[in-house]
Amino acid sequence: xxxxxITIGDEILIGQIVDTNSAFxxxxxxxxxxxxxxxxxxxxERNHILKALEEAESRADIVVITGGLGPTKDDITKHTLCxxxxxxxxxxxxxxxxxxxxxxKYITAPLLQVNKNQALVPSKAQVLHNAYGTAPGxxxxxxxxxxxxxxxxxxxxxxxxxxxxxxxxxxxxxxxFIVHKTIITYGIGESALAEKIQEWEECLPQTIxxxxxxxxxxxxxxxxxxxxxxxxLEIQIKVEIEKLYALxxxxxxxxxxxxxxxxIISKLLxxxxxxxxxxxxxxxxxxxxxxxxxxxxxxxxxGTIVSYATEAKMNLLQVPKDLIETHSVVSAAVAEAMASNVxxxxxxxxxxxxxxxxxxxxxxxxxxxxxxxxxxASPKGVFSEKFKMGSQRERVVQKSVxxxxxxxxxxxxxx
Numbered sequence: 001x002x003x004x005x006i007t008i009g010d011e012i013l014i015g016q017i018v019d020t021n022s023a024f025x026x027x028x029x030x031x032x033x034x035x036x037x038x039x040x041x042x043x044x045e046r047n048h049i050l051k052a053l054e055e056a057e058s059r060a061d062i063v064v065i066t067g068g069l070g071p072t073k074d075d076i077t078k079h080t081l082c083x084x085x086x087x088x089x090x091x092x093x094x095x096x097x098x099x100x101x102x103x104x105k106y107i108t109a110p111l112l113q114v115n116k117n118q119a120l121v122p123s124k125a126q127v128l129h130n131a132y133g134t135a136p137g138x139x140x141x142x143x144x145x146x147x148x149x150x151x152x153x154x155x156x157x158x159x160x161x162x163x164x165x166x167x168x169x170x171x172x173x174x175x176x177f178i179v180h181k182t183i184i185t186y187g188i189g190e191s192a193l194a195e196k197i198q199e200w201e202e203c204l205p206q207t208i209x210x211x212x213x214x215x216x217x218x219x220x221x222x223x224x225x226x227x228x229x230x231x232x233l234e235i236q237i238k239v240e241i242e243k244l245y246a247l248x249x250x251x252x253x254x255x256x257x258x259x260x261x262x263x264i265i266s267k268l269l270x271x272x273x274x275x276x277x278x279x280x281x282x283x284x285x286x287x288x289x290x291x292x293x294x295x296x297x298x299x300x301x302x303g304t305i306v307s308y309a310t311e312a313k314m315n316l317l318q319v320p321k322d323l324i325e326t327h328s329v330v331s332a333a334v335a336e337a338m339a340s341n342v343x344x345x346x347x348x349x350x351x352x353x354x355x356x357x358x359x360x361x362x363x364x365x366x367x368x369x370x371x372x373x374x375x376x377a378s379p380k381g382v383f384s385e386k387f388k389m390g391s392q393r394e395r396v397v398q399k400s401v402x403x404x405x406x407x408x409x410x411x412x413x414x415x
Contacts, residue, residue, distance in 0.1 A: 003287040004060035008067035033175030067152030069135040095119040128164040182222040269300040277343035278304040335375035
């Protein structure tokens with residue numbers, strides 16, 4: 001079964017918002033064996049919508065449209081759907097009652113006619129109840145394609161997908177199984193990784209597709225297959241994943257369906273009842289941000305000192321001035337002093353420290369742009385490593401964040 005996603009709204013096309021709806025819908029479809037063949041973003045304009053609907057109908061079994069269902073005049077999706085299906089709008093009493101109840105319970109502003117118009121739906125549409133908003137979802141059966149129109153507000157769209165659209169598709173359609181497995185590698189680039197697994201890749205069964213998904217600091221390898229026998233598909237993927245683990249050893253840091261590196265570290269520290277602090281310079285608190293996004297991080301994470309300026313390293317982290325003058329602020333000696341001192345200041349078992357030159361200029365350091373030092377302090381002592389992370393500022397920072405977590409994980413596993 002093939003699907004197409006159409007997102008409607010100028011705010012997407014001008015970059016005012018990021019289209020996260022399509023990613024969510026595609027992921028949910030993949031879970032139930034529906035393959036997304038195309039994602040299209042278009043203006044909230046009649047001719048664009050009509051053309052997109054016509055083209056999507058020629059390619060897909062189900063077309064999901066998000067956006068353009070608001071109460072204002074610039075939201076024209078319902079009217080355009082009526083034109084496309086030679087239909088007219090009718091008032092749905094259940095939707096109208098729902099809108100009235102929302103205003104009665106939660107909204108102090110008066111209920112206007114424009115709000116009541118949310119209850120107008122194409123007569124051919126099956127209404128999908130939106131418990132979180134006033135705009136209902138709509139399911140329209142075309143000649144051979146189903147059209148589903150959903151609000152563009154993400155939490156409303158997600159509710160309708162999870163409670164209305166997905167269950168309805170599962171009930172009404174037979175679908176193949178789609179199996180993906182993604183492993184995450186750290187510490188090796190895409191080209192080097194491809195060379196390392198070249199022979200294995202060439203021997204992959206034709207039914208399995210491999211995709212390289214590089215991002216800052218890591219490369220994901222996704223294996224995909226589909227068919228009618230779920231057990232056979234899972235066994236086939238498992239065999240190939242085991243071969244990959246044997247080839248890649250310690251550069252594999254888990255599977256995407258499992259946990260991120262920071263989540264793995266969180267579980268390790270919690271299980272061993274160990275604590276962590278960080279001292280960040282050029283990474284600007286990004287390590288702390290990743291860690292504190294994990295629920296329960298307060299059990300092991302004590303905090304960070306973002307000592308961006310040289311003076312902050314001396315005043316807050318008590319890095320000696322003569323050490324900085326002798327070795328430069330971007331050096332192994334300073335990184336190790338930062339890690340040791342923040343560990344003592346916050347009384348933790350482990351600490352991470354970062355100092356480096358992310359660019360565009362050298363600043364207070366003598367090192368070239370892209371040079372970073374990452375230090376790890378533990379009850380067994382402190383050490384640091386020097387890395388060359390390139391010249392693009394964002395890449396330098398993000399690669400360093402993941403490298404710091406990678407080094408920390410290896411040290412925790414020694415305890």
